[in-house]
Amino acid sequence: MAAADRIPSLIASHVDITYQVHGAKKAAAPVADPDDESLLAGLFKKGRDLATQQKVEAVKDVSFVAYHGESIGIIGRNGSGKSTLLRALAGVIPPTRGDIWINGEPALLGVNAVLMSKLSGERNVYIGGQAMGLSRSQVRERFDEIVDFSGIGQAVYRPMSTYSSGQAARLRFAISTAASPDILMIDEALATGDADFRERSTAKVAEIREQASTVFLVSHSNSTIRQICSRVIWMDKGRLIADGPTEEVVAAYEKTLPKKAVASKPAPAPVQDAPVQGAPPPAEV
Numbered sequence: 001m002a003a004a005d006r007i008p009s010l011i012a013s014h015v016d017i018t019y020q021v022h023g024a025k026k027a028a029a030p031v032a033d034p035d036d037e038s039l040l041a042g043l044f045k046k047g048r049d050l051a052t053q054q055k056v057e058a059v060k061d062v063s064f065v066a067y068h069g070e071s072i073g074i075i076g077r078n079g080s081g082k083s084t085l086l087r088a089l090a091g092v093i094p095p096t097r098g099d100i101w102i103n104g105e106p107a108l109l110g111v112n113a114v115l116m117s118k119l120s121g122e123r124n125v126y127i128g129g130q131a132m133g134l135s136r137s138q139v140r141e142r143f144d145e146i147v148d149f150s151g152i153g154q155a156v157y158r159p160m161s162t163y164s165s166g167q168a169a170r171l172r173f174a175i176s177t178a179a180s181p182d183i184l185m186i187d188e189a190l191a192t193g194d195a196d197f198r199e200r201s202t203a204k205v206a207e208i209r210e211q212a213s214t215v216f217l218v219s220h221s222n223s224t225i226r227q228i229c230s231r232v233i234w235m236d237k238g239r240l241i242a243d244g245p246t247e248e249v250v251a252a253y254e255k256t257l258p259k260k261a262v263a264s265k266p267a268p269a270p271v272q273d274a275p276v277q278g279a280p281p282p283a284e285v
């Protein structure tokens with residue numbers, strides 16, 4: 001498809017996200033004798049210093065345009081700002097600076113926040129489905145489909161607290177994708193579950209993409225990224241340092257990783273015609 005024919009689904013322009021952290025900078029010095037006024041005065045003086053405010057610049061000056069029909073992986077080391085960026089793209093947290101325009105309804109695969117472990121899977125399907133924008137009757141219509149997709153069977157009638165982490169992850173995935181959102185954002189969820197579920201969830205993501213939607217996937221699993229994504233954004237210390245076809249960006253990223261972390265042989269890259277923007281940093285091996 002020619003670039004001019006592509007329809008933007010999301011535009012991020014110079015996005016910064018800074019967390020304000022309130023907390024203690026360092027512990028107070030131990031007081032040898034609490035009755036000693038000079039020591040107490042010293043402690044109070046120190047106490048004023050304890051209530052500090054720190055800034056964490058999690059995302060710095062990130063800009064890109066996503067198009068309908070793309071599945072975009074977000075990769076990078078721990079703490080590089082992937083989840084923060086995804087949450088901002090989903091509208092869960094506001095950018096500190098810059099703008100995000102979205103054409104469509106985003107859904108962050110993270111119904112986790114609203115699910116309640118003491119309640120049955122069934123109740124959670126309703127709560128989560130409604131949190132994803134479905135009406136109660138729509139959830140009722142899709143209930144069997146959601147449970148079938150999750151593969152948890154009769155366990156759906158047990159409290160979620162009794163589920164294995166794989167069962168819980170599968171149910172979350174099934175709930176989140178039931179709504180066929182315009183823009184689906186997935187944070188690591190595909191890494192969980194067995195091979196069969198991963199295959200089905202990969203197919204589900206492909207189906208969502210085919211409905212001209214956009215999928216964002218944050219993952220540390222480069223094989224999952226290769227399987228699902230046509231384009232990859234590489235984050236490093238809060239900055240977008242490369243954006244382009246999956247194989248080019250993942251291969252460049254892998255060169256910076258210790259050899260043992262690169263587990264699988266690269267799979268053939270999905271077709272993608274966008275050029276890589278930004279030069280990868282030198283390898284650190």
Ligand SMILES: Nc1ncnc2c1ncn2[C@@H]1O[C@H](COP(=O)(O)OP(=O)(O)OP(=O)(O)O)[C@@H](O)[C@H]1O
Pocket residue numbers: 019020021056057058076077078079080081082083084085
């Ligand atoms: N709620 C928060 N308050 C303060 N700092 C935060 C908060 N959430 C994340 N951070 C910090 O922001 C930075 C980016 O974190 P983020 O979780 O976005 O990275 P990530 O690339 O998704 O990491 P990981 O791969 O480990 O999940 C880190 O330095 C992290 O400690």
